[in-house]
Amino acid sequence: MRQSELYTKTRKTLPKDEVANNAKLLLKAGFVHKEMAGVYSYLPLGLRVIRKIENVLRAEMNAIGGQEILMSSLQDPQIWKQTNRWSDKEIDVWFKTKNEKYGLANTHEDPITNQMKQYIASYKDLPIYAYQFQNKFRNEPRAKSGLLRAREFIMKDLYSFHETAEDQEHFYDKIKGVYAKIFDIVGIGKMTFLTFASGQPFSQYSHEFQTVCQSGEDTIYLDSKSRVAVNKEVYNKPTLKNLKLQSKDLQECRAIEVGNIFKLGTKYSAPLNLTYKDRDGKEKYVVMGSYGIGLGRLMAAIVEITADVNGLVWPAAIAPFSAHLIELKKGAAVSFYNQLCTRGAEVLYDDREVSAGEKLKDADLIGIPVRLVVSEKTGNKVEFKKRVSRTAQLLTQDEAIRKSL
Amino acid sequence: MRQSELYTKTRKTLPKDEVANNAKLLLKAGFVHKEMAGVYSYLPLGLRVIRKIENVLRAEMNAIGGQEILMSSLQDPQIWKQTNRWSDKEIDVWFKTKNEKYGLANTHEDPITNQMKQYIASYKDLPIYAYQFQNKFRNEPRAKSGLLRAREFIMKDLYSFHETAEDQEHFYDKIKGVYAKIFDIVGIGKMTFLTFASGQPFSQYSHEFQTVCQSGEDTIYLDSKSRVAVNKEVYNKPTLKNLKLQSKDLQECRAIEVGNIFKLGTKYSAPLNLTYKDRDGKEKYVVMGSYGIGLGRLMAAIVEITADVNGLVWPAAIAPFSAHLIELKKGAAVSFYNQLCTRGAEVLYDDREVSAGEKLKDADLIGIPVRLVVSEKTGNKVEFKKRVSRTAQLLTQDEAIRKSL
Numbered sequence A, B: 001m002r003q004s005e006l007y008t009k010t011r012k013t014l015p016k017d018e019v020a021n022n023a024k025l026l027l028k029a030g031f032v033h034k035e036m037a038g039v040y041s042y043l044p045l046g047l048r049v050i051r052k053i054e055n056v057l058r059a060e061m062n063a064i065g066g067q068e069i070l071m072s073s074l075q076d077p078q079i080w081k082q083t084n085r086w087s088d089k090e091i092d093v094w095f096k097t098k099n100e101k102y103g104l105a106n107t108h109e110d111p112i113t114n115q116m117k118q119y120i121a122s123y124k125d126l127p128i129y130a131y132q133f134q135n136k137f138r139n140e141p142r143a144k145s146g147l148l149r150a151r152e153f154i155m156k157d158l159y160s161f162h163e164t165a166e167d168q169e170h171f172y173d174k175i176k177g178v179y180a181k182i183f184d185i186v187g188i189g190k191m192t193f194l195t196f197a198s199g200q201p202f203s204q205y206s207h208e209f210q211t212v213c214q215s216g217e218d219t220i221y222l223d224s225k226s227r228v229a230v231n232k233e234v235y236n237k238p239t240l241k242n243l244k245l246q247s248k249d250l251q252e253c254r255a256i257e258v259g260n261i262f263k264l265g266t267k268y269s270a271p272l273n274l275t276y277k278d279r280d281g282k283e284k285y286v287v288m289g290s291y292g293i294g295l296g297r298l299m300a301a302i303v304e305i306t307a308d309v310n311g312l313v314w315p316a317a318i319a320p321f322s323a324h325l326i327e328l329k330k331g332a333a334v335s336f337y338n339q340l341c342t343r344g345a346e347v348l349y350d351d352r353e354v355s356a357g358e359k360l361k362d363a364d365l366i367g368i369p370v371r372l373v374v375s376e377k378t379g380n381k382v383e384f385k386k387r388v389s390r391t392a393q394l395l396t397q398d399e400a401i402r403k404s405l
Helices: A021-028 A044-063 A077-082 A109-116 A165-185 A237-243 A295-306 A334-342 A356-366 A397-404 B021-028 B044-063 B077-082 B109-116 B165-185 B237-242 B295-306 B334-342 B356-366 B397-404
Strands: A032-036 A039-042 A128-137 A152-162 A192-200 A203-212 A218-223 A228-231 A250-265 A275-277 A283-285 A287-294 A323-327 A347-350 A370-374 A382-386 A392-395 B032-036 B039-042 B128-137 B152-162 B192-198 B205-212 B218-223 B228-231 B251-265 B275-277 B283-285 B287-294 B323-327 B347-350 B370-374 B382-386 B393-395
Touching: A021 A032, A021 A295, A039 A044, A044 A128, A044 A152, A044 A165, A044 A295, A077 A109, A109 A152, A109 A287, A152 A165, A152 A295, A165 A192, A165 A203, A165 A250, A165 A287, A192 A218, A192 A250, A203 A218, A203 A228, A228 A237, A228 A250, A250 A295, A287 A295, A323 A334, A323 A356, A334 A347, A334 A397, A347 A356, A370 A397, A382 A397, A392 A397, B021 B032, B021 B295, B039 B044, B044 B128, B044 B152, B044 B165, B044 B295, B077 B109, B109 B152, B109 B287, B152 B165, B152 B295, B165 B192, B165 B205, B165 B251, B165 B287, B192 B218, B192 B251, B205 B218, B205 B228, B251 B295, B287 B295, B323 B334, B323 B356, B334 B347, B334 B397, B347 B356, B370 B397, B382 B397, B393 B397
Parallel strands: A192 A228, A323 A347, A323 A370, B192 B228, B323 B347, B323 B370
Antiparallel strands: A032 A039, A128 A152, A152 A287, A192 A203, A203 A250, A218 A228, A218 A250, A250 A287, A275 A283, A370 A382, A382 A392, B032 B039, B128 B152, B152 B287, B192 B205, B205 B251, B218 B228, B218 B251, B251 B287, B275 B283, B370 B382, B382 B393
């Protein structure tokens, strides 16, 4: 894409109420627009990152037999009353429309449990894995962390339906591996840790994936050797004993919860009467699990961790473009740009008529992994520089293309 | 995909309050789930159709220089007060959260106009074409037409920003052609007509694309020869005179509005003060247009038009799968299924252990364009039948694959 045609621009002024580094950088670089506290719109560059994250998650969900759906944002109070979750006392972040006629989905366990009554009758119908990318709405009292804690955000939520708790546990353990793989792919695997957190009625603990980061809202206690952590909310002697951890080995860290997984047992299936006939013809409640990753929060966590003083630094798998082609002499890079496109590279081509300094500064701020400069000096060659590196190399066009794919 | 793994099933019972044919068929075939009156969730088959429609629209939007974004559902009352559209008297379908703290987007003209103040300063920044696929929420008093008039629905909305009314009109005329192409691709081009409807302050008429259909909610007067129609709301002598139409040539029809396009002039840019410096350095209001297509309504319109007594009949471009492979002898079609997948066909493979009658009936109901039957009788060959055709042919596997791609 030609940058002269990209309607967003980098900006210097920021909304006065913005204090979070992730949001400041994403606003400056033109990835998001702030609508209100905790509410952001995605601009072309930001949406490209969200779609890349979505595609990584979709591939992993499909690989384990997930079936993609899209549930409604508007929620039926009748369903949530049956699970005793309509009251603001039970869920304190509800958004409801006037006269409480509808809720806005803060999660989707309740409606998907209700929906499955249509499709689950026998053990032969199980297991089922259904997932979606859909908005969640949560009326967060504090919304000061930018896209780490938004009032409206896209979540990948997966729900699983099983015959027995053992089946669900088996799947739950599988998902741990899938999530670890996802965080590796998007570039934050090394600093992301499986963390024991407070459980549900049907399990002593739930698990979170916590990414160690100074600006995180959570506190965890991390055993770097075993790569296991404990959330502050369950950091106590019984937990340490259970998990065979010693407090002297644990380090207190700030962290961002980038994923969580739950054993739901029959918490939803019992009140909503989601049952199946087992192999002996007995009617039993379906056993459920749920597994979430917030896309905007994941994007923001990556920004918090990878950004440097000059701007964003996108990991290759989720970068808005794979290469940023900068031309410092009008028209000098056109044919090279066409070659890159033909060879299948995703390129942002800075063909704007602005100073070299502005172009290079904007490239650092936008944070595309590879920068290619074509100038008077480079002749037939191209200056190749990774965003994470300080040094550049002069490469032939062909070498530069191969390294930009 | 193996049908035994698809979690949805065809169903016989329907929600009691469902009266619309499109929703009845989509519910029966397992494409959607009804959450409440006017609120539907997309199940795996339904979401595949929506994504196909989305991809058709995205390709056309990108081809004319559209840049994809994603705006928020939660709306800031301050912006809508500036355009005098916050009041329920001005917009009678508003959903608002308790205490009117937020609105739910019923459209996005107002916030995108506000957003563009960040990015438009000079005539050099124009034109801009930005579009999205995003939910709209409208508290429709009647929601009896299934997915033709939902309270929550995905819309493709494109917004254009120009220097002058002439520029906008030029783009507006271009969009007429793009929309006609889109309706051709999705299979309803022949019965879809450019229709003059009531205008905005800045234009005498707006244009709708109306698909002639008995179950449509609108009434139009159609001149079949010129393929131009007039919406009942502007069907009067001055309009006929303006458009050089004669009442004797016009036929009254029911129709579904599948798209609409607007000349907005400065309706939003003036109150929100979206200006640009023109070529003479003068500050002027940006001239805008907007162009919408509702994805769920388009899907429902296609159902209303193409379905027959046996079920859905999907046009190839938006079918959930390109071929439905039915095996009438256990395991007989496995290797053929693998071949189809290897060759890149999108196949739903009915490997369920149910009767031949049920399989064939379900195939008709689900409405995939091509049906391939492998049975004792077919030997090494395959019975190929189009959903729209009554007769089947016996083809070699290779011929059948080529005709299913």
